[in-house]
Amino acid sequence: MKASCPICNGLLDFRLIEDIKHEKMSYNVYFCKSCKVGTTVPIPSQEELSKLYSANYRSPEGRKFNPFIEFFIYFWRLLRKRRIKKYIKKGSILDVGCGRGLFLDIMRKDGWDVAGVEFDEATASYAKKVYDINVVSGDPEEWGFSSENFDVIIISHVLEHLHNPAQMIKECRRLLKKNGLFVCAIPNLASLQASAGKGAWFHLDIPYHIYHFSRDGLIRLLNINSFKIVGERQFDIEYNPFGWLQTLLNISGIKKNFFYNMLKSPELRKREISNVKGQDILLTIALLPFYLLLSFMLSAIESFALKRGGTIEIFAIKE
Numbered sequence: 001m002k003a004s005c006p007i008c009n010g011l012l013d014f015r016l017i018e019d020i021k022h023e024k025m026s027y028n029v030y031f032c033k034s035c036k037v038g039t040t041v042p043i044p045s046q047e048e049l050s051k052l053y054s055a056n057y058r059s060p061e062g063r064k065f066n067p068f069i070e071f072f073i074y075f076w077r078l079l080r081k082r083r084i085k086k087y088i089k090k091g092s093i094l095d096v097g098c099g100r101g102l103f104l105d106i107m108r109k110d111g112w113d114v115a116g117v118e119f120d121e122a123t124a125s126y127a128k129k130v131y132d133i134n135v136v137s138g139d140p141e142e143w144g145f146s147s148e149n150f151d152v153i154i155i156s157h158v159l160e161h162l163h164n165p166a167q168m169i170k171e172c173r174r175l176l177k178k179n180g181l182f183v184c185a186i187p188n189l190a191s192l193q194a195s196a197g198k199g200a201w202f203h204l205d206i207p208y209h210i211y212h213f214s215r216d217g218l219i220r221l222l223n224i225n226s227f228k229i230v231g232e233r234q235f236d237i238e239y240n241p242f243g244w245l246q247t248l249l250n251i252s253g254i255k256k257n258f259f260y261n262m263l264k265s266p267e268l269r270k271r272e273i274s275n276v277k278g279q280d281i282l283l284t285i286a287l288l289p290f291y292l293l294l295s296f297m298l299s300a301i302e303s304f305a306l307k308r309g310g311t312i313e314i315f316a317i318k319e
């Protein structure tokens with residue numbers, strides 16, 4: 001089966017990664033050389049994805065991880081707030097893919113007007129109920145926001161999940177005020193960890209990730225939409241070292257993403273524990289200390305020396 005590139009509509013004929021298995025399906029990643037974006041083929045349908053998300057992705061309260069990890073996530077969202085405030089001190093913000101609304105709650109306490117988009121309706125209603133935040137679902141035409149409405153729009157690790165990422169960027173541009181800030185984070189297909197891991201790369205996350213942006217691919221897409229790039233982060237403490245760690249474990253013959261699944265919230269973990277082998281546990285425990293150290297070193301090298309960070313965050317201004 002052939003697919004066309006999401007950005008230029010060209011035929012995707014260069015197969016970059018082959019035969020990634022997930023729940024009895026096999027997927028390939030095709031790469032568009034002109035756009036520098038990879039595509040999962042076959043592209044899972046919305047129905048298939050909805051089924052996968054509801055079984056594996058979040059608890060009904062929108063929590064993905066155990067309380068220890070969730071504490072870190074709170075701390076990392078405070079850092080995100082600080083990064084945004086370097087560009088815009090206060091105003092209105094839209095978080096596309098806001099989950100249960102943790103980050104928006106932090107921003108509101110800081111005096112911002114907040115709104116969110118969450119594609120999972122159960123998670124969206126949790127955010128509305130618990131945090132009393134305006135969270136909408138569905139396609140952009142159903143959101144009901146007026147044009148030039150927001151000072152900041154953030155879309156963090158969401159674009160790669162969407163069936164039409166190019167349209168989403170256009171829509172974000174429409175909703176941003178002139179000189180508003182657009183913040184976009186993605187896994188970087190051009191990173192060292194992606195090249196080293198190939199089909200075992202943790203952040204490839206097939207079939208959840210439909211598109212696989214490289215740094216250059218994302219910047220090209222933003223430039224086409226008249227965004228001016230004003231900042232770029234190649235190192236992210238939340239995503240990059242863990243991307244290496246889980247990739248190293250995956251290529252060591254341990255069940256794919258076993259360690260990651262153990263960090264999930266108890267209700268999501270249950271499914272994984274039922275068919276675990278002793279050998280996976282022992283190998284993980286034996287390799288973890290060494291791989292942890294190695295992961296931080298490799299993340300620093302790929303991000304700062306090679307400028308090929310495992311995930312990247314781009315800051316752009318609507319011109």
Ligand SMILES: [Zn+2]
Binds near residue numbers: 034
């Ligand atoms: Zn293309």
